[in-house]
Amino acid sequence: MELLDHKLKVAPTAALVLLQSRSLYDSGLAGRFYDGIDFGDIQELSSGIQGAWPHFTTVVLYRKRFIRHLLETHLQDGRPVQVVVLGAGLDPISLYLMEHHRTAITGIFEVDAVHMPDKSSLYARLLPGEPALHFIQADITDTLHLLEKLRDAGYSTEHPAIVIFEGVVHYIADELFLNTMQLFRTPNKTNLVLMDYMLPPHKVPAACRPVLLELKARIEKFIGEITYQYERQQIFRMVELLHGDVAGVDSLQDIEFKLNGRNELFYEDGEGFMEMIAFYL
Structure with missing residues (x-):
């Protein structure tokens, strides 16, 4: 089936990570x-x-595979949940969920400032008439309107949700992160947030710092903005400010071991420059 008469050209920032993860999505929808x-x-x-x-x-693939791992873990509770993908870009995680966990999900709400109409069009050709999929073109840091737009699309604050915040916190300041996450707080902490964050240079081994600094410089030059890095205690502090509970946190060497049963690339704290956290709100 032809998706489009011409292939969709997208912003390089969106295509970069999408290209790295292509091997995860080499079949199916x-x-x-x-x-x-x-x-x-x-x-x-x-x-x-x-x-x-x-x-x-490899690190991009580990990040995406670990999001899947966490989803597999938390979608086994028996009660269907909503899934909110903030800063969704063009990542096809929703297609994966539709193929593998459709009965565990009441609705998927993808949110981003760009690409949503094009993505919606592509998805409509793959899953015509699928009522669970919702695409919202919005700035995720626009907290005055974000929750309203989610509700208009069918999101309910009365039902539990898994919020995927992958590859986003590097590009927004901590106060914007806190303001956005405030929208997903619940009285009984029934929402779960899955996210990654990049470590600052002083939290990576000395031998790795030149690579991290070069990578950071390349990305910042490309996007024309600074990026943000956090050490683990800073992330814990932000979760505390949100009155949340940490469900788990994993270094990249933890992630590699959990995914592969062994470590082949990452052995020392800070190698790979990334950690991942799950927390309840």
Whole structure:
């Protein structure tokens, strides 16, 4: 089935991570979704980052595989939940959920400031008439309107939700993160947030710092903005300010071991520059 007469050209920032994770989506609905994306403009940047840090693709894949791992864990409770994907971009996690966990989900709400009409069009051709999928074009930091737009799309604050916040916190300041997450607080902490964060240079091994600094500089030059890094205690403090409870936190070496049963690339705290956390709100 042809998705579009012409492949969809997207912003390089969205296509970069999407390209790295293509091997996770080489079949099924998501594989057909990838066939509708034009990656031509991102090949040079991708090659440059790979040259600076050969493990870049591996870390992106670990991040996405671990999100799946956490979803598998928390979608087994028996009670269907809502899924909110903030800063959804073009990642096809919703297609994966539709194929593998449809009965565990009452609705999926994808939110981003760009790409939502195009993504909705692509999805409509793959899953015509699917009532669980909702696409909301909105700034996730616009807290005056975000919750209203979610509700208009069918999101209910009375029912539990899993909030996926992957690859986003690097691009927003801590106060914006706190303001956005406030919208998902519940009296009984029934919502779960899954997210990753990048570590600051002083929290990575000395031998790894030049690579981290070069990678950070390349990305910041490309996007024209600074990025934000956090150490674990800072993340814990923000969860505390939100009156949340940490469900689990994993370094990249923890993630590699849990996914593969062994460590082959990452052995020391801070290697890979990333950690992941799940917390209840």
